[in-house]
Amino acid sequence: MYQDEKLVCEDCGAEFVFTVGEQEFYAEKGLVNKPKRCPACRKQRRINNRKNRKMYDAVCSKCGAQTQVPFKPIPGKEVFCKECFVKEEH
Numbered sequence: 001m002y003q004d005e006k007l008v009c010e011d012c013g014a015e016f017v018f019t020v021g022e023q024e025f026y027a028e029k030g031l032v033n034k035p036k037r038c039p040a041c042r043k044q045r046r047i048n049n050r051k052n053r054k055m056y057d058a059v060c061s062k063c064g065a066q067t068q069v070p071f072k073p074i075p076g077k078e079v080f081c082k083e084c085f086v087k088e089e090h
Helices: 020-029 039-051 082-089
Strands: 005-008 015-018 056-059 066-069
Touching: none
Parallel strands: none
Antiparallel strands: 005 015, 056 066
């Protein structure tokens, strides 16, 4: 059903392949639009978005360390530093 498809990045103009595996992933997630950016430009865009994200000061509910989080902490709700968050997930 799917075939590798050559696309052109709207940011850098480079040609890239939208692979069968990527197309299946997009379909599985319900994504209907093809990617407009090559993998390198998508990665750079994610990095830039992280740099521009507003961060808020907080205190980790588990270890008490000062940390920053990408959301405004709500009083009474737990907030974890990166290390404690990773430990909680596993």
